[in-house]
Amino acid sequence: MSVVTRVLLDVLKPHDPSVLDLACALGNLGDYRVRVRVLEMDKKTETLEIEVAGADVDFEAIQTVIRDLGAALHSVDEVDVSGVTLAPDAE
């Protein structure tokens, strides 16, 4: 079994909620380290590079937060995955 430990996303979002709101909402999902970089600002939207890292990143939950805040996930640019060997009684 493998777990996602880092994703790098390309996201388009309206100016509101702010980058800080989005980063905090993602950070609240778990014990994640979130880094957001604004790549481009347009009249009504901004393009972001979002990096979320943690011991076990829940990608579905990240997608939900992004969608709920009115943003759109354009692409998943990088993924880090770790293999986890399950104990025999956990299987």
Place this chain on the structure above:
Amino acid sequence: MNLLRELGFLLRISHSHGIMRRYFVVNGFDGALTMLGLILGFIVTDRVPLPVVIGACLGATIALGVSGVSSAYLSETAERQRALSDLEEAMANSLQGSAHAQAARWVPLLIALVNGSAPLLISLLILTPLWLADAGIPLPLPALHMAMVVALLIIFLLGVFLGHVAGNSWWRSGLQTLLVALVTVGLILLLGT
């Protein structure tokens, strides 16, 4: 608490705090001046029974409240839907189910409630001396004059609130709105007698 935080968030992303404040003052001022005008009209007319005054003022109060709620709801809904469509176009994506769609649904309702409740509550406050007098509770002034004093005080306080919002001198702003009310009183007395 969570609901309040959620509503605060929706107001923030839709930049609606300023609009709500503006609606509160504008329609509250409308309500106070309407009541002031009605009460002065009754003072000038003379010898109108108190229940008639209360009935007429209450009718105007309810009409102001309903008008405030319905007009703000209809106009704000149209504006928010348009803003949502513009944003969807810029995003090239549907925003249904997002915080923006929720804001487009709930913010007009909140603004409408503020717009309707401001004149309603302010008018009811101005009518309080009339009810007290009607219930036989003694007042320091005749009921209509007391209601007029309350109306002038509320109009002054609305000015103070505006001064606070603008970061200007509160008493100067209060005196400005009071001056508008006194001009209204002057006009009514001039034309009504």
